[in-house]
Structures are given as structure tokens and as C-alpha cells.
Amino acid sequence: MARLIESVVGHAVEIKHLIQLRESGRWPHALLFAGPSGTGKRKIALAFAQILVCDNADRDPQGLACGVCGPCLRVQKEQSESLLFLKPDEKAARPAIKVEAVRELLDSLSLASLGKARIVIVDNAQIMNPQASNALLKTLEEPFENVYFILICEDLGQLLPTIRSRVQVVKFSALSFEEIQIVKPGKPDWAYRSSRGQIDRLELLASPEGTQKREEALTLFEQFCADEEFLMASEWRASIKDRTWAQFNVTCWLQIIRDLVILKTQANKFILNTDQIERLKKLFQIQSKKLLWLADQLVFAERDIQGNSDPVLVFEDLWVRYARK
Ligand SMILES: [Zn+2]
Structure with missing residues (x-):
């Protein structure tokens, strides 16, 4: 039982901005989280998915998820019908999100809505091939009601300009030396210093x-x-x-x-x-x-x-x- 947002380290400014977007009813249909890998962007996307589907968030003084209702728990386990992922083709030689995956996703989105928010997370959005990007673009241009996309990538330049023009960008920076030690304690000093504030790089080095x-x-x-x-x-x-x-x-x-x-x-x-x-x-x-x-x-x-x-x-x-x- 947990509010996912509480397990996020750092990025206070970006989180505050996102909470304000939701509180003011301006949460966009498509967000793009851009910034170095291994800095918690996916975790933040899940934390906001929890906030968007929580039964009690509207009554929470800070606008946060309760962490204990059914929808909250299901998002935490990543087993929620409100949470969808656009995943890469595992058989491809190089990691790629293909158009078939986008079509499958659109099919499931077009089924009768549950009346609740649905969140689609596209991690490593840069591995969408051009056909997949174009298929997704159509949806971003004519969004489904109550469906919210969160794309995640390292560098904005990796995405097609047409996609970039349809998403609201939130930029994330690497974690600080102190923050990364909080997330992953007990690693050697040189590894923290050489990690560039990226958890994936720290894990690899150590x-x-x-x-x-x-x-x-x-x-x-x-x-x-x-x-x-x-x-x-x-x-x-x-x-x-x-x-x-x-x-x-x-x-x-x-x-x-x-x-x-x-x-x-x-x-x-x-x-x-x-x-x-x-x-x-x-x-x-x-x-x-x-x-x-x-x-x-x-x-x-x-x-x-x-x-x-x-x-x-x-x-x-x-x-x-x-x-x-
Ligand atoms: Zn809840």
C-alpha cells in the first residue's frame, strides 16, 4: 500500500508543475517526459497514473493519490485495466516499437470506455519506428476521451517533429550526487561520481x-x-x-x-x-x-x-x- 509519488526522489519542481496541471484541470492528453535515462521518469509516470485513477485524489488536500483504494493498488502492481503500455517488439534485432503494437493499443482503447481515466505509457518512445509514430500521431491529433498518453524519452531530438508538436514536454535533469545516494545506497564513491546522476549507469558501473x-x-x-x-x-x-x-x-x-x-x-x-x-x-x-x-x-x-x-x-x-x- 503506497502512494507511488512518495517513492520518487528529486524532481520537486517538475512534480509540483504536474500536480498543478491536474488540479487546474489542464492535464494534457499527451505529455512527454524528456531527460537522461535512469532518473525516475517512468516511476513518476506511474505515480501520476495512480493520481489520475485514484478514487480519492479529488478529496486529497494536496491532490495526491490515496495509495490504498483498489485503482491505486492495481496501478502500483502494474495490473490495472486503466494502465496500458506501448511495448517494443521483443523479436526485433534492435529494440523497436512497431505499428502492430500501436494498432493493438488503439483497438483496445476504442473499446467501450470504463468511464475512468486510462493512461498509456510509452517508455523509450524514441524506438517507435516511423510507421508506429505516424499511427500514434493520428491518435494524438484526435485524442480519445479520458485517455492520457505519457511518452518517455531521453532526448527530444529522437522523436519525429510531428510528434513533438503534439505533446506537452516536461524536462527532467539527472539526479544530484546526494539524491542518487538516497535512491541506491551502499555503492562505491567512484561509482556515484561517475554515474552522471543516472541510476541505470550507477547499477552498471557497480x-x-x-x-x-x-x-x-x-x-x-x-x-x-x-x-x-x-x-x-x-x-x-x-x-x-x-x-x-x-x-x-x-x-x-x-x-x-x-x-x-x-x-x-x-x-x-x-x-x-x-x-x-x-x-x-x-x-x-x-x-x-x-x-x-x-x-x-x-x-x-x-x-x-x-x-x-x-x-x-x-x-x-x-x-x-x-x-x-
Ligand atoms: Zn486511491
């Missing part, structure tokens, strides 16, 4: 696999900067062959470069990789100019890896250009 991959990323960085035979060595290729881990590697390197620049200015309290200071100090001889060039190029590398470039080739190419600097 997992055995993530910890090992981060270690590998630092070793690879040392080799990349110091080893004149880098291209001849082969072991490193295995560690970044996988696209996801290659991206993880890029993020780790950007944080290493950030730390190196900070160490040079001796502002040590801002270091992210607090457990690796001794190893980082050994990389001191790398010129700042070269580090900043590399940081700049890594942003492009990340984009290429996100696209369809072979991660190993991206790093080989990067090294050739780095070695010439």
Missing part, C-alpha cells in the same frame, strides 16, 4: 561486469596513449568489439580525460575516478592540448559507434590520428 569493464577501459586508455605498437596488439579489440561496451568505453575515457585535466589544476575534490588517482597521475605527461583533442574526437567516435560503424575500426582510426598529433 555491477561485477561493469567494474571489470571500467578497469579494462583504463588499461586500454593507458595502452592507447603510451604504446607505439597499439595497432599490433590484439587483446584490446575483444573488449570493445561489442557496440554497447565500446560506448561504455568512450564514456569511461571521457571521464578519465576530465579527471586528468582536473588533476593538472589540482582541484582534486572534483575527481570522478577517486579510486584510480595513482594510475591517473602516471598519465600526467600527456599534454592537455592532446587530451582535449582526444575528448573532442571521442564525441564523434561515440556518434559513429551509435550509428553503424565497426567499433574496432573507429578506435583504430582514432589511434592513427592521435599518434600523428
